[in-house]
Amino acid sequence: MFTKLTLRLEKDVIEDAKSWADENQVSLSQLVSMLFKSLRVKRKHASDLTPWTKKLMGIAREKGKKQPTDEELKESYIDYLEEKYK
Secondary structure, eight states: OOOOOOOOOOHHHHHHHHHHHHHTTOOHHHHHHHHHHHHHHHHHHHHTSOHHHHHHHHHHSOTTSOOOOHHHHHHHHHHHHHHHTO
């Protein structure tokens, strides 16, 4: 079942979203739906970790150093690949 949702966003954000949607041949409604679904999937994956895995993640973290964001990890991996395949 579909229902209507009204969003209030900055004009440039809407223009960027429309541009991205056009380039990827999806509607804005599909784009918003994909975003909301991805949030649900991320939350589900985090809860799927076993206590043992969560403990290992804590051991691997350096004390006093904040955990890198997903974006920082992605950039680091891209830098690594660029260096590897020069």
